[in-house]
Amino acid sequence: METTNCIETSGLNYHFSKNDHVLKDINLAVPKGSIYGFLGPNGAGKTTTLKLILGLLKNQTGKIAFFGKNFHDNRIETLKKVGSLIEAPSIYPQLTAIENLKIWQKIYQCPKERIQEVLEIVDLAQSGKKKAGKFSLGMKQRLSIAVAMLHQPDILILDEPTNGLDPSGIIEMRKLLIRLNEQENTTIIISSHLLSEIEKLVTHIGIINKGQILFQGTLIELQRLQDRGSSILLRTNNSDAVLKILEEKKIVGKVENDAVVLPAISKEVIAELVKSITNQEISIYEVSQQKNDLESIFMDLTK
Amino acid sequence: MNYINNIQAEWIKTKRTASNWLVLVGGLFIPLITTLVYFYQEITLNTLPKNGWASHYSSSWEKMAIFLLPMGMILAGSLITQIESKNNTWKQVHATPQSFTNIFFSKFTVILFMSLKFFIYFNIGVLLSGLIPTLAMEGSMPTDSFPFWDVLKLNAKIFIACMPILAFQYFLSLRFKNFLVPIGIGLLSLIGTMIGGPWDHIYLSPYAYTFYVVMPKETWFNTSFFALISFAMIMVVSLFLYLRSKDKG
Numbered sequence: 338m339e340t341t342n343c344i345e346t347s348g349l350n351y352h353f354s355k356n357d358h359v360l361k362d363i364n365l366a367v368p369k370g371s372i373y374g375f376l377g378p379n380g381a382g383k384t385t386t387l388k389l390i391l392g393l394l395k396n397q398t399g400k401i402a403f404f405g406k407n408f409h410d411n412r413i414e415t416l417k418k419v420g421s422l423i424e425a426p427s428i429y430p431q432l433t434a435i436e437n438l439k440i441w442q443k444i445y446q447c448p449k450e451r452i453q454e455v456l457e458i459v460d461l462a463q464s465g466k467k468k469a470g471k472f473s474l475g476m477k478q479r480l481s482i483a484v485a486m487l488h489q490p491d492i493l494i495l496d497e498p499t500n501g502l503d504p505s506g507i508i509e510m511r512k513l514l515i516r517l518n519e520q521e522n523t524t525i526i527i528s529s530h531l532l533s534e535i536e537k538l539v540t541h542i543g544i545i546n547k548g549q550i551l552f553q554g555t556l557i558e559l560q561r562l563q564d565r566g567s568s569i570l571l572r573t574n575n576s577d578a579v580l581k582i583l584e585e586k587k588i589v590g591k592v593e594n595d596a597v598v599l600p601a602i603s604k605e606v607i608a609e610l611v612k613s614i615t616n617q618e619i620s621i622y623e624v625s626q627q628k629n630d631l632e633s634i635f636m637d638l639t640k
Numbered sequence: 641m642n643y644i645n646n647i648q649a650e651w652i653k654t655k656r657t658a659s660n661w662l663v664l665v666g667g668l669f670i671p672l673i674t675t676l677v678y679f680y681q682e683i684t685l686n687t688l689p690k691n692g693w694a695s696h697y698s699s700s701w702e703k704m705a706i707f708l709l710p711m712g713m714i715l716a717g718s719l720i721t722q723i724e725s726k727n728n729t730w731k732q733v734h735a736t737p738q739s740f741t742n743i744f745f746s747k748f749t750v751i752l753f754m755s756l757k758f759f760i761y762f763n764i765g766v767l768l769s770g771l772i773p774t775l776a777m778e779g780s781m782p783t784d785s786f787p788f789w790d791v792l793k794l795n796a797k798i799f800i801a802c803m804p805i806l807a808f809q810y811f812l813s814l815r816f817k818n819f820l821v822p823i824g825i826g827l828l829s830l831i832g833t834m835i836g837g838p839w840d841h842i843y844l845s846p847y848a849y850t851f852y853v854v855m856p857k858e859t860w861f862n863t864s865f866f867a868l869i870s871f872a873m874i875m876v877v878s879l880f881l882y883l884r885s886k887d888k889g
Contacts, residue, residue, distance in 0.1 A: 393889035427732035
């Protein structure tokens with residue numbers, strides 16, 4: 338069956354013990370060519386979901402499909418198309434970066450030249466002969482990404498790849514992932530507990546909390562949710578008089594911190610409102626739109 | 641092809657690890673001591689009873705097989721697997737496109753190769769520890785011919801006797817992430833086997849077979865055959881439990 342999603346899960350449940358349900362009915366849909374941000378606070382079930390998808394945990398109930406095919410029936414074929422980085426970097430510290438990559442080059446049976454290529458992509462070409470144990474955390478993380486992309490996978494699954502990176506490292510990582518997505522058409526799933534870290538990167542978002550998916554859709558859909566939650570702030574020298582004007586116009590407003598706050602209204606209504614206020618010789622100091630940032634939506638959803 | 645590639649990959653992982661040094665030091669330790677003793681006591685291959693080479697080899701293996709060899713096997717069988725647990729790399733290994741059975745056997749094959757390396761170092765060491773004192777003190781080659789087939793046969797027998805230890809240690813190190821657990825259990829089992837030596841059914845211990853080879857006693861069974869059966873049984877149980885494990889990350 339033809340599908341536009343490269344990964345789909347349905348009814349995924351997982352529990353470590355009878356009363357400890359880690360995942361409840363997870364239905365993920367990761368579109369081909371997307372950068373899918375898998376977001377949730379620590380302990381929400383992100384890593385467990387990704388481990389299940391990769392077959393690192395035995396599936397208890399539910400289905401996992403890659404490109405429309407059941408994962409468990411096609412495990413080896415599927416994993417040829419998937420690169421992953423789960424939790425901490427997977428490297429052998431006594432070996433050099435090149436030796437580390439050689440291990441995976443043997444297993445994936447990809448050309449030797451790929452080693453140098455991926456080292457250049459992750460900006461470690463100059464450190465190839467250095468022992469990985471002497472790398473900084475950021476370099477280790479980059480080496481792990483090089484491992485994940487060595488065999489040119491169609492899908493990259495990255496679990497908190499920016500953990501421990503400094504701001505410039507995060508920006509570098511973001512650029513690298515966008516480049517991979519745009520140039521190689523690699524579908525990327527990236528998990529994080531910080532929305533701010535991935536909102537500039539992702540095209541799609543799935544929000545998970547306490548083992549349940551709370552939101553799944555495009556970034557635009559999430560932004561619509563953001564607009565719906567926005568409000569207008571009016572700061573004047575007479576808030577009570579403004580409230581009366583609002584009452585006449587059947588708009589619900591309230592006073593907060595010496596300013597009047599009202600739900601989002603159209604530009605035309607704002608203009609009319611401003612006219613009415615000035616007609617009554619009330620001084621206006623500020624008219625602004627108070628947008629709910631994505632972070633607060635995320636916080637609201639995961640409350 | 642995948643299996644061969646995987647063995648090559650596993651072999652790279654052992655580079656610069658403690659197991660590599662252990663194999664070198666463990667393999668050359670007894671020959672080095674023997675050389676010093678021969679020089680100190682002015683012993684050469686020509687002064688040893690019967691065929692000098694045969695006496696030299698069997699006495700070196702005796703010293704080795706009682707404690708050092710099983711201990712070396714305990715460490716080799718555990719440390720190589722622990723490379724993954726220690727570096728938190730099992731999840732990466734298990735997310736590669738290969739069957740779990742392939743992963744299981746290629747890793748064990750590398751343990752066998754590492755043990756073979758240990759045997760090679762030891763044999764070279766024994767050869768030199770016989771040759772050097774003889775050449776230095778007598779200025780000539782040993783008069784006895786080198787019993788090549790007997791030495792090879794003895795090596796093969798001891799190697800087979802080690803296989804149950806390797807399999808059991810492999811099984812333990814796949815089950816326990818903390819490397820102290822398999823090594824601790826291994827050492828205690830080895831000491832227990834040494835103490836329980838006189839017991840009629842001590843052959844049930846995977847650690848007992850090397851003793852049978854270097855200290856032969858009347859048995860109703862063929863030691864090598866029993867060691868191979870024991871090895872196969874441990875491997876089957878180990879594979880079964882490995883395949884069934886719920887968490888491979």
